[in-house]
Amino acid sequence: MSAADDLPVDESAVATVVDNRGMLCAQGILRLMRTMLAVPPAGVIKVLSSDLAAEHDYPAWCRATGHRFLGHRKQPDPSWGSLIVSFVEKRPPQPAA
Amino acid sequence: MPKQILSVLAHTEYGNLEDSDIGLFASAFAPVAGQSLTLLLREDAVNYAVRGQDGTGIKIAGAVVQPGFLIETDLQSVQQANISVYAMREDLQERGIREDELIPGVRVMGRSELGKLVDQFDTVWNW
Numbered sequence: 001m002s003a004a005d006d007l008p009v010d011e012s013a014v015a016t017v018v019d020n021r022g023m024l025c026a027q028g029i030l031r032l033m034r035t036m037l038a039v040p041p042a043g044v045i046k047v048l049s050s051d052l053a054a055e056h057d058y059p060a061w062c063r064a065t066g067h068r069f070l071g072h073r074k075q076p077d078p079s080w081g082s083l084i085v086s087f088v089e090k091r092p093p094q095p096a097a
Numbered sequence: 098m099p100k101q102i103l104s105v106l107a108h109t110e111y112g113n114l115e116d117s118d119i120g121l122f123a124s125a126f127a128p129v130a131g132q133s134l135t136l137l138l139r140e141d142a143v144n145y146a147v148r149g150q151d152g153t154g155i156k157i158a159g160a161v162v163q164p165g166f167l168i169e170t171d172l173q174s175v176q177q178a179n180i181s182v183y184a185m186r187e188d189l190q191e192r193g194i195r196e197d198e199l200i201p202g203v204r205v206m207g208r209s210e211l212g213k214l215v216d217q218f219d220t221v222w223n224w
Contacts, residue, residue: 025126030122030126030174057126060131
């Protein structure tokens with residue numbers, strides 16, 4: 001887990017935030033995918049997740065789909081205990097294999 | 098070699114407060130597990146392939162489905178993740194759906210081609 005200060009992410013570059021708090025990671029993936037449709041290539045998306053599986057699922061999804069996983073951090077949240085905050089950079093569409 | 102999965106959606110959702118089809122949620126998640134997925138819409142689920150549907154403002158027992166049932170957006174999203182989407186020609190025709198009404202990128206196939214398609218996959222999910 002990266003500490004916040006170690007993240008190579010300029011939060012001012014975040015194009016949009018996907019709030020997946022209260023959802024299973026499987027539901028959150030589709031919401032991230034929806035959001036990506038409207039974000040231009042190289043746009044950065046910040047994802048808030050209460051499902052701690054996000055720590056593994058978003059990097060794996062990025063590896064499988066060609067997007068760039070920039071990192072994540074764990075932060076306390078008054079409602080959910082802790083959150084995984086992930087940063088994903090949209091890459092141009094890859095040709096189908 | 099990733100496992101090849103054919104995910105077959107045959108029914109449309111009803112009475113469900115989720116904002117997408119449960120089979121589509123699972124299908125979108127498949128790349129996380131390193132699986133390669135293709136989606137086939139057949140029977141009533143071919144209705145999902147029609148472009149320009151407005152799934153917002155749906156209420157079930159007074160509860161609003163948020164942000165709406167965004168099936169067109171979701172199909173475009175999975176296509177962008179290199180998940181191919183097929184729709185069954187005969188099921189479209191039986192419901193009066195023309196091919197020029199479909200979301201761009203949806204491929205149409207006939208029932209007679211189904212066996213050949215299924216043979217290409219390690220696993221078939223039915224929803």
